[in-house]
Amino acid sequence: MNIADVQIVSILPQTLLLAAALVVFLADLVWKDRKGIGLLALAGVLATFVATVVMLAGPGVPTFQHMAAADRFALVISLVMSAAAVLAVLVSLDYIVRVDLPAGEYYGLLLLAASGMMFLGAATHLMTLFLSLEILSIALYALAGIRTTDIRAGEAALKYFLLGAFASAFLLYGMALLYGATGTTSLAGIAAAVPSVQTDPMLIAGLALLLIGFAFKVAAVPFHMWTPDVYQGAPSSVTAFMSVGAKAAGFAALVRVLVAVFPTLYAWWVWPVGVLAVLTMTWGNLAALAQGNVKRMLAYSSIAHAGYILVGVAAGEAGVSGVLFYLMAYALMNIGAFAVLIALERAEEDAAGVELERMRGLFHRRPWLAAAMTVFMFSLAGMPPLAGFFGKLYVFSAAVRSGLLVLAIIGVINSVISAYYYLRVVARMALAAPAEEAEPARCPALTIGTGIAAVGTVLLGIYPTWLLNLVQGTLAVLFGG
Amino acid sequence: MTATPLETVLFIAFGAVAIAGALSVILARHAVYSALGMLVNFVALAAMYIMLSAEFLGIAQLIVYAGAIVVLFLFALMLIGGRRPAEQGRLTGGLAAAGSALVVVFLAEIAYLVMRLTGTAGAKGTVTPDVIAQLGHIQLLGATLLLEYILPFELASVLLLVGIVGAVMLARARRQSRQE
Amino acid sequence: MDAIRYLLILSAVLFSIGAAGVLIRRNALVIFMCIEIMLNAVNLTFIALSRQLQSLDGQIFVFMVMAVAAAEVAIGLGIIVSIFRHKPTTDVDDVSLLKG
Incomplete structure (x- = not known):
């Protein structure tokens, strides 16, 4: 192992984000224009997006020693992340001025978190995996508590932090046991050693602890208790980014570890993952039914969606492309839904999120905004021909192909249940408007963000094949060279 | 790994x-005693690291954990009122019992796994205590860290940047909200 | 009992004590201390295994965990202090930690 094995291009998207974050921090010292700093951040994430697209088109798999690899799996995750980051910055431009958040720290931490997520997607070594998970987690703890004038945000941040750190300890213990069982910390090394140690008790225990740690990070039931409060307490733009980014990154790492490193132990991890999937879907949907606050409802709905994605993970190698497709679709539709909430949110009254009643009459006041929200709700509910439908179709059909028919059936039943609370929002928007309702915010960036998300959700539904071709067979080369 | 009788006594x-x-830490009524218990734990572990031929980490443990981290905890405790009793009570009996039961099960499982350990788990590397004694622990660790583990090393620096920025942001919050 | 087993069990005991503390204590600072105890227990596992396996990977991991712990402490105490400004308590029941 020497310095010649380093292909710097393998971490290009992440490095661009880090550079952008540093520029944002420095600019913040001399430049007090919050929109200007937001535009700098936007330039950074757009550059990352372009770099990722160019790398996806390019041949070969650049690697950084055995620490990280820019294989197609990692690049698709980078694509999801940079799309999510572009949308998150767009919806934040006006919002952070409205709710008075410090621009430099906000955008800087957002970019650092995004780079941590991309590193997690590219990690091929337990150490890179652990550190990038911590970069994104710690940046998100701080972002969740960034509204320091609001005690609810502080409490959400504290809860997130304590449970997140607790989960990290389990994850780390799992890694230590894997190291003990196989004698190495590189994923390729562990994968090579697994067949010879097979069901060594230490290996199984390490895998189980790792699973618990990841279940916390992706908010799977019964390790979800932090999610509703954190998603509700954090500023909406942060919630939008965190619900998509942290989830996608967590699933990326989980899929790489389970499917690529432990394929021979499939029989051992498929049932725990399947049980987690069933609990997560069912509990998330049932709890979402009871919510009168749209932001909190979306928090529970995000738990439910983690459950659908877990169905894809349980399907093993057949489910990988479905999971990637789902993550992209979820990024577009969920950030879009939050963008609409951000437009409706008023700084003083709606610190805890927009109540369902406030959606009343939106179709009459702002028809386009309401139409966009309708697209997002239909897509989240899984109606054809929108992105969310194909996401569910691919993960459920993968589950059927892997012989997990029961999981797929429970998933479909859950989608039907979930339609109720998504459609309730749409129905509320179609009712007559109350007279004294305040005008939702108008801001070009927010409109562009909402528009991109809506168009993306529709296009991904009408032409799912291009993304599907991209995500097919990503696991062919998993550890780079 | 076999230990000499002296080592065994010291390990125990x-x-x-x-x-x-x-x-x-978990039983003290007062949070300051918890912090001091944590200090004792950290120092004992540092001693064990040194016995396990990880001298550099033993010293780092003393500086980072026993020094910086414990002091930060004590600062925070003093800042938010170290004098008053830290908490009104423990968790309700049922929850605490359930939690403890879970932990006992967990511990039993790990202990069982360790006892079943074949003893030769994993492929052995080449870094024996003799090699460490010959080359020096810091040289070995430094070369490995900066050649083989350069990416995690850089990631750790990014992580510390996140920590610094986040902590400064959270701590200077008051001033910012007063500007309005 | 050979040393490696003794050390692995010792670190499992320490990890469990930390985990029990997280579950039974309500003071946010003490919970955080318990998490630090858990991380240290894992560090001991890594160093013991590193000696047993005669490889440095475990020790490098411990080095990284120390960096992570430092960053976590900075953020965690920042959050606790910023909450305390609004409400003079560190009791997590007041911040409804267990409300799902």
Whole structure:
């Protein structure tokens, strides 16, 4: 192992984000224009997006020693992340001025978190995996508590932090046991050693602890208790980014570890993952039914969606492309839904999120905004021909192909249940408007963000094949060279 | 790995001290005593690291954990009122019992796994205590860190940047909200 | 009992004490201390295994965990202090930690 094995291009998207974050921090010292700093951040994430697209088109798999690899799996995750980051910055431009958040720290931490997520997607070594998970987690703890004038945000941040750190300890213990069982910390090394140690008790225990740690990070039931409060307490733009980014990154790492490193132990991890999937879907949907606050409802709905994605993970190698497709679709539709909430949110009254009643009459006041929200709700509910439908179709059909028919059936039943609370929002928007309702915010960036998300959700539904071709067979080369 | 009788005695002694420290963290009524228990635990572990031929990490443990981290905790405690009793009560009996039961099961499982350990788990590397004694622990660790583990090393620096920015942001919040 | 087993069990005991503390204590600072105890227990596992396996990977991991712990402490105490400004308590029941 020497310095010649380093292909710097393998971490290009992440490095661009880090550079952008540093520029944002420095600019913040001399430049007090919050929109200007937001535009700098936007330039950074757009550059990352372009770099990722160019790398996806390019041949070969650049690697950084055995620490990280820019294989197609990692690049698709980078694509999801940079799309999510572009949308998150767009919806934040006006919002952070409205709710008075410090621009430099906000955008800087957002970019650092995004780079941590991309590193997690590219990690091929337990150490890179652990550190990038911590970069994104710690940046998100701080972002969740960034509204320091609001005690609810502080409490959400504290809860997130304590449970997140607790989960990290389990994850780390799992890694230590894997190291003990196989004698190495590189994923390729562990994968090579697994067949010879097979069901060594230490290996199984390490895998189980790792699973618990990841279940916390992706908010799977019964390790979800932090999610509703954190998603509700954090500023909406942060919630939008965190619900998509942290989830996608967590699933990326989980899929790489389970499917690529432990394929021979499939029989051992498929049932725990399947049980987690069933609990997560069912509990998330049932709890979402009871919510009168749209932001909190979306928090529970995000738990439910983690459950659908877990169905894809349980399907093993057949489910990988479905999971990637789902993550992209979820990024577009969920950030879009939050963008609409951000437009409706008023700084003083709606610190805890927009109540369902406030959606009343939106179709009459702002028809386009309401139409966009309708697209997002239909897509989240899984109606054809929108992105969310194909996401569910691919993960459920993968589950059927892997012989997990029961999981797929429970998933479909859950989608039907979930339609109720998504459609309730749409129905509320179609009712007559109350007279004294305040005008939702108008801001070009927010409109562009909402528009991109809506168009993306529709296009991904009408032409799912291009993304599907991209995500097919990503696991062919998993550890780079 | 076989230990000489002296080493065995020391391992057991430091282990007992570490457990005593950890227990006093969770049992002390007052948070300051918890912090001191944590200090005892950290120092005992540092001693064990040095015995396990990880000298650099033993010293780093003393500086980072026993020094910086414990002091930060004590600062925070003093700042938010170290004098008053830290908490009104423990969790309700049922929850605490359920939690403890879970932990006992967990511990039993790990202990069982370790006892079943074949002893030769994993492929052995080449870094024996003799090699460490010959080349020096810091040289070996430094070369490995900066050649083989350069990416995690850089990631750790990014992580510290996140920590610094986040902590400064959270701490200077008051001033910012007063500007309005 | 050979040393490696003794050390692995010792670190499992320490980890469990930390985990029990997280579950039974309500003071946010003490819970955080318990998490630090858990991380240290894992560090001991890594160093013991590193000696047993005669490889440096475990020790490098411990080095990284120390960096992570430092960053976590900075953020965690920042959050606790910023909450305390609004409400003079560190009791997590007041911040409804267990409300799902």
